Amino acid sequence: LAITGxxxxxxxxxxxxxxxxxxxxxxxxxxxxRPFSERTQEKPDPFQAVAERLLKWRSPCARFSEGxxxxxxxxxxxxxxxxxxxxxxxxxxxxxxxxVYRIELDYPINSQGQLxxxxxxxxxxxxxxxxxxxxxxxxxxxxxVDSGSTTTNAVLIDREGRIIFSKTLKTGVRASNTAEALxxxxxxxxSKEGKRIxxxxxxxxxxxxxxxxxxxxxxxxxxxxxxxxxxxxxxGIIDVGGQDSKVIRLSPxxxxxxxxxxxxxxxxxxxxxxxxxxxxxxxxxEMALMARKRNKDIxxxxxCTVFAESEVVSLIGxxxxxxxxxxxxxxxxxxxxxxxxxRLGSPVPLVxxxxxARNSGVVDALKELFGTxxxxxxxxxxxxxxxxxLIARDSVVED
Numbered sequence: 001l002a003i004t005g006x007x008x009x010x011x012x013x014x015x016x017x018x019x020x021x022x023x024x025x026x027x028x029x030x031x032x033x034r035p036f037s038e039r040t041q042e043k044p045d046p047f048q049a050v051a052e053r054l055l056k057w058r059s060p061c062a063r064f065s066e067g068x069x070x071x072x073x074x075x076x077x078x079x080x081x082x083x084x085x086x087x088x089x090x091x092x093x094x095x096x097x098x099x100v101y102r103i104e105l106d107y108p109i110n111s112q113g114q115l116x117x118x119x120x121x122x123x124x125x126x127x128x129x130x131x132x133x134x135x136x137x138x139x140x141x142x143x144x145v146d147s148g149s150t151t152t153n154a155v156l157i158d159r160e161g162r163i164i165f166s167k168t169l170k171t172g173v174r175a176s177n178t179a180e181a182l183x184x185x186x187x188x189x190x191s192k193e194g195k196r197i198x199x200x201x202x203x204x205x206x207x208x209x210x211x212x213x214x215x216x217x218x219x220x221x222x223x224x225x226x227x228x229x230x231x232x233x234x235x236g237i238i239d240v241g242g243q244d245s246k247v248i249r250l251s252p253x254x255x256x257x258x259x260x261x262x263x264x265x266x267x268x269x270x271x272x273x274x275x276x277x278x279x280x281x282x283x284x285x286e287m288a289l290m291a292r293k294r295n296k297d298i299x300x301x302x303x304c305t306v307f308a309e310s311e312v313v314s315l316i317g318x319x320x321x322x323x324x325x326x327x328x329x330x331x332x333x334x335x336x337x338x339x340x341x342x343r344l345g346s347p348v349p350l351v352x353x354x355x356x357a358r359n360s361g362v363v364d365a366l367k368e369l370f371g372t373x374x375x376x377x378x379x380x381x382x383x384x385x386x387x388x389x390l391i392a393r394d395s396v397v398e399d
Contacts, residue, residue, distance in 0.1 A: 001119075002026035005081035013081070013105075016112060019208065020120035020218075025075055077122055081105055099125075113205040114244065118261060121220035125256045140198030140396065141190045144388030145213065146222065147171065147179045147206030150242025150270060151355060154182035155385040156189060156197070157393060161229060165189045166382050175206035183212045199392040203384050205243075217391055219384045220248060220259050226387030227351045228254030231375055236347030238337055238366070238374075239384070240356035242270040247340040249347045260340035269333075270356050272305045276329050279312045280322055288361030291327040298328035308332065326361065334365035341370070351375045353383040 001022050003013065006029065017024050043049040077099040101122045105115075141164060146153040148171060156165040165186055171178050183200060190197050202213035203222040210216070223239050228250060237248040249257040262269070277284045298320065300308055308329070315325050333356075341350075350372060356362055357380035367374055377383055 001123075002028065002075040002078040003081060004028040004078060006030060006083050012112065012115070016115040016119045019112075019116045020123055022119065022123050029081060077101060079103060079119070079122065114261065116208075117205070117218050117220065120218040121256065121259060124218060124221040125259075139195045141186075141193065141195050142389045142393040142396070143183065143186050143197050143200040144222070144385040144390070144392060145179050145182060145200065145202045145204075145207075145210055146219065146382070146385035146388060147175050147202060147204040147210060148219075148241055148384075149205055149244075151381065152178045152182060152204070152206070153382045153385040154179075154186055155382050155389045156186045157386070157389045159393065161390060161393065163386065164193065166379065166385070168381055171206065176209040176211065179206065179210040180212060183210070198396050201388040201392040203388045214392070215395070217388060220246060220256060222384045222387035222391065223353055224248055224250055224254065224256050224387065225390050226383040226385075227353065227377075229386070229390055230377055230383070231349065231351055234349050234351045234375065236341070236344070236350040238341065238350065238352045238354075238357075240269060240333075240337065240352075240354045240362070242355070245269055245337050245340070245354075247337065247344055249344045258344055260343055262336070262340070270354075272308065272333060273329070273356065273359065273362075275305050275309050276312055279309050280316070280325065282322070282326070284359060287326040287329070288359055288364075290323045291330055291361045292364070293323040294327040295321070296324055297331070298324045300325075300328045300332040327365075330361040330365035331369070333362055334369040337366065338369050346370065348372055349375060351377065353377060353380045355381040357381075 001017055001024055003024050003026065014024055040049050040053045078101070080100055080102045082102065082104050101118075103115075103118055140159065142157050142159075144155045144157075150171060151168050152171045152175065153168045154166065155163055157163055167182060167185065169178050169182060179202065183197075187197055199214045200210075200212055201215045201217055201222075202208075202210035203217050203219045207213070207216040207218075219239070223237055223246075227234050227237050232254070235250050235252075237246075237250065239246045239248070244262055246259060246261045248259045251257045273284050273287070277287055280287065282290070298315065300311055312325055312329070316322075350370070352363060352366065352374050357376050363374060363376060
């Protein structure tokens with residue numbers, strides 16, 4: 001990877017790239033080792049010579065350049081980094097002809113999980129996915145484990161892709177223990193079938209913690225694989241989980257064309273629903289039923305979960321109907337996701353995955369906002385684990 005753009009915590013970024021199995025071969029950030037194109041010329045005044053070299057022959061910081069990015073030609077993709085909400089850095093984009101992906105970073109970088117997911121998905125998108133092929137017999141089953149922030153999902157499939165077993169557990173404070181318990185249960189199921197697990201692929205924020213997994217793939221690639229298997233006609237995916245939301249655009253052959261994620265914020269996620277439902281003293285499913293009885297539209301302006309909770313409390317104090325508030329909250333989520341969806345070109349047909357897809361209030365709000373039908377799988381929460389199991393199967397060569 002080549003890294004360019006504004007000032008960034010290169011140590012944290014380098015760690016994320018390393019965890020995803022990549023290498024930063026060019027660092028063109030403002031604090032990075034930007035390359036020189038010429039040697040320092042010999043002159044009577046050495047200070048003058050060094051100053052000319054710095055000003056004339058060093059690749060400029062992206063903050064001061066006009067978008068020209070010079071690399072050594074040995075990169076698979078370029079990551080353009082911009083500080084969050086800082087337009088001063090954001091007016092420059094690299095023009096080196098390579099695949100370019102833009103990310104925004106806050107300071108300090110304290111969300112390594114999300115950053116690693118972005119970098120890993122970028123590498124997988126550019127066909128540098130690290131999945132080791134193996135050769136196994138035909139009496140194999142294949143496992144996928146999606147270790148998320150709220151729940152952990154497990155799926156076991158056979159060679160034909162049929163689901164033999166699936167289960168969802170609360171992740172809890174020991175994500176690795178929850179994942180390993182599910183793998184142990186799948187191993188027992190495989191044994192009763194007279195087979196064994198040939199390969200296990202983990203995904204989700206806790207994917208690196210699943211020690212029994214053979215490979216670790218981002219949830220973006222796994223949701224894409226699972227959706228394409230179930231709905232080959234799909235071109236767009238919305239995945240809303242407990243702590244983040246993603247929108248993915250698929251190519252006709254099922255590969256990830258592009259994707260967008262929310263930035264370290266629970267707005268538009270399952271956590272947002274939990275917090276606001278508690279403020280209304282309702283179960284989330286009750287909110288969905290009440291939202292259908294609204295008699296006017298209320299706008300929840302706060303995109304922050306904490307501020308939205310305060311806004312809900314204020315609306316209750318003003319005597320606003322719970323039905324209208326519930327509807328406003330669902331539409332707030334839809335708008336948050338809709339911004340990312342529009343940015344990717346509003347691809348259709350559209351599939352909604354993740355546990356929040358079971359909530360009819362969110363589905364109705366998205367349909368109303370997008371003006372299109374939305375496909376919801378029978379078990380939307382296991383699509384990522386299903387995709388991970390399919391990737392495990394696809395990488396095994398039969399004897």
